Amino acid sequence: MTSTADTTFPTLATLDWRGRRFSRAQLKSRLPRPLVNSQTTADAVQEIIDRVRHEGMGALLELSARFDGVNLEHTLVPAGELQRALDELDPKVREALEESITRARRFALAQVPADAVVSYDQGATVTQRWVPVRRVGLYVPGGLAVYPSSVIMNAVPAQAAGAQSLALASPPQKEFGGLPHPTILAAAKLLGITEVHAMGGAQAVAAFAYGVDLEDDPRGGIxxxxxxxxxxxxxxxxxxxxxxxxxxIDAEAGPTEIAILADSSANPRYVAADMISQAEHDENAAAVLVTDSPELAQSVRIELEQQVASTKHTERVQTALGGEQSAIILVDDLEQGLEVCNGYAAEHLEVMTHDAASVASRITAAGAVFVGDFAPVSLGDYCAGSNHVLPTSGTALHASGLNVNTFLKAIQVIEYDEQALSEVAGHVINLARAEDLPAHGDAVQVRQAK
Known part of the structure; x- marks a missing residue:
């Protein structure tokens, strides 16, 4: 594997894989990934979980003081604060949130699966019945950015699934008097979420998982x-x-990532802008360009140098693009590019090629695929109607983005009458004996005795 960086935007590595073909195992070992090891935090996180589980609200409040620098009397956000946040929301932001909600809800409702009913014989029916989970805990991060869009992306599919109860947690913000960011609160109010807790981090996850008893407080526990x-x-x-x-859980999300499969027809300005748009999330964010065009790669480097210098979070973007998780990968042709992208299994994959729709149809592993010049990842982040909570770190090889099914359970219902059972009784008895589980067969045979 060759790794180089030319003088234009030198922090972004080039992996020259032209003339080489890797097995799947070799490819997985060579793909750029962020060096994030959650195992190193496991002991500290387990301690937090144990404290919340055994000490309840007291632990939550102490941890908020330690990690967030705020002193709370309770995690529950008063209903009046939700309404106030919505009343004070910039009308343009409100309009954008409402449009995002409308589009996301339309797509989510279309995902709701129908029950499946199969009749084998008269009196023999098996049904798969979809049932929503009763209660959902929605986590919306704080940190480097504000994510009202994540309120929408998590709440709308849960509501479409029919979940009876939704509770939202977001870290308390010192600058807002210990409340979550007001735009988060406003989004919750727009969605009809009435239970919002000012809590973040591992302690919020623990509180949702195990609950918090607080019988003596009129506001109750969690x-x-x-x-x-x-x-x-x-x-x-x-x-x-x-x-x-x-x-x-929906997934164990890692740092965000974008991969772009592009050929000589791609617009380097668009490619660079989209790489930057994800790199501004986090210093560990990944941005990977896969192309068979060295000329495009060079043009993208020139664009990156210009655009990174003028973006707001320049230092953060430079760090992300300069990390081991980001690179330009040169390939021989689109066939090899597809092989690389299907091995990488990006959270977000953009396809900017000739006949982009046809190329995109051959993608078998990605959280979401954005086709052509006018479907940037940021569209999916906010207003495409799709969901932006997507599998990261290669888990799109086996996992899906957040959707209605995340909040549904499939219950199988078996209905056989006496005649229908008698028609398969012999098969059940013979299989039970073959597995040396004769009582299984007896449970059928006893129903056949007159």
Whole structure:
């Protein structure tokens, strides 16, 4: 593997894979990935989980003081603060949120699966019935940016699925008097979410997973949830992994990433802008360009140098683009490019090629695919109608983005009458004996005795 960086935007590495073909194992070992190890935080996170589980609200309040620098009397945000945040919201932002909600809800409702009913014979029916989880805990991060869009992306599919109860957690902000960011509160109000907690990090995950009893406080405690969804930092991701099984989780999200498959027809200005748009999230964010055009690669470097210098979060973007997780990968042709992209399994994959729709149809592993020049990732982040909570770190090889099914359970219902059972009784008995589980067969045979 050759790694180089020319004098134009030198921090972004080039991996020259032309003339080489890798096995899947070799490819996975060579793909650029962020050096993030959540295992190193596991002990600290487990300690936080244990404290919240056993000490309840007292632990939550002490941890808020330690990590967020705020002193709270309770995590629950008063209803009046939600309304005030919405009343004071910039009308243009409100309009944008409402449009995002409308589009996301339309797509989410279209995902709701129908029950499946199969009749084998008269009196023999098997049904798969979809049932929503009862209660969902939605996590919305704070940190370097404000994410009202994540409120929408998590809440709308849960609501479309029919979840009865939604609770939202977002870190308390010192500059807002210990409340979550007001835009987060306003988005919650727009969506009809009435239970919002000022809590973040691993402690919020623990509170949702195990619940918090507080019988003596008129505001009550925190009822445990069935599913926790939403992105967060390495502490949140680790906490979700540690409580998985106690509750369901959507995914263990890592740093955001974009891959772009492009040929000589791509516009280098668009490519550079889209790489920057993801790199501004986090210093560990990944931006990878896969192309068979050295000329495009060079043009993108020139664009990056110009655009990074003028973007707001220049230092953060430079760090992300200069990390081991970001690179330009040169390939022989689009066939090799598709092989690389399907091995990388990007959270976000843009396809900017001749006949982009046809090329995109051959993608088998990605959280979301953005086709052509006018479908940038930022469109999906806010207003495409798709969901931006997507699998990262290569997990798109086996995982899906957040959707209605995240909040649904499939229950199988078996209905056989006496005649229908008698028609398969012999098969059940013979299979039970073959597995040396004769009582299984007896449970059928006893129903055949007259």
């Amino acid at each position: 009822e445990p949830v069935d599913v926790i969804s939403g992105p967060g930092n390495v502490f949140v991701a680790t906490a979700k992994r540690l409580v998985k099984g106690v509750v369901g």
